[in-house]
Amino acid sequence: MKLDIYEHFHPDEREFVDRAWEWVENAGQYHETKLTDFLDPRQIVIMNSLVNRHPDVHMRLDGGYEGAERCRALIAPDYRELDNEDMKLKVLHIDSMDQKFLTLEHGDYMGSILGLGIKRSKIGDIHVLDDGCHTVVCEEISAFLDMNLNQVHRIHVQSEILPIEQLRTGKISLETLDITVASLRLDGITSDVYRLSRSKVLIPIRAGRCRVNWKPVEDPSSQLKEGDVVSMQGFGRFKVLEAGDVTKKGRFRVKIGKFV
Known part of the structure; x- marks a missing residue:
């Protein structure tokens, strides 16, 4: 890692910069492909900056829909076509139609998911809907969430895993x-x-x-x-x-x- 790269980032970001630069170097030198967990907007900026530093590497970002805040990144050698790659995204549909006296919010859904021991990086954008919630998640944890998530706040819920094409987005409140x-x-x-x-x-x-x-x-x-x-x-x-x-x-x- 060249020291001049660090100059562009906050000291607290160096751990992520080191990991991200390793992904880029592995793609450029060893022809490896890396599918990351969900990155927040700042990490996406860092990732773009590092990918642009390497002439033989490119990247695809996908959060399940256009305008997604949190996205997974696919980093690969520049000769590899990425448009049709599977980004391993699923939709966790949480049905909370039983709620009568309590309105569930974004933080309620996120708190219940993270309360199962799930890392925030495994969860994409959370969309609160009239009949519950659609959450974009990494495919590898989708079955675990479907099996174990049965309560949000104090309300009993039912869940279902859907393909990413069935994602419904909510309006930001x-x-x-x-x-x-x-x-x-x-x-x-x-x-x-x-x-x-x-x-x-x-x-x-x-x-x-x-x-x-x-x-x-x-x-x-x-x-x-x-x-x-x-x-x-x-x-x-x-x-x-x-x-x-x-x-x-x-x-x-x-x-x-x-x-x-």
Whole structure:
């Protein structure tokens, strides 16, 4: 690994960079093909960057539908045709029609799946539907999930494994919030969104538990901009929908969309 590669990434990302570069080198030098688990958007950026550094390697990304946030990557020598390769994707259909007094949300489904001991990297996008949920999963764990997932939150559910062609996608639900802040600093906006004091927000940011566009950011003074997605461990995530309008008192009007 050349040291100049590290300069482009956060220190916390080096472990993934090392693994990803090994996949690329193995494809280019030893003609190996690697199908990864699901990558988050930041890992996809890193993967693209590394693949582009090697002239004899290319990659296919697939999350089950166009616009998927989390995707599996297939890394291979550039002479190999990837369009018709099986990306080993399945749909876990969770039927929660019995719910009467409780509305299940994205976090409920994900928590129940991860509670079975499944790694997050084995799970793609989760789509909450009126009659339950469709979750994109790695084929190799689909049978295990189908057999063992029988409860989400406190509601009994039934599951079924479907081919990826039967995936139904749900609309992303955002709870909008209008705030005014003195600046577009990360600590100021997250403080208002999560309703925490500025001093309490600084702790997770400086500890590396805050990400902007899936990249760790430890500088509280980092400036946010329209379109940025911010997440803080244990507090969920939000998107900056609008930013820039200034009040008569010189404060910034910001429209936030909180993922629910």
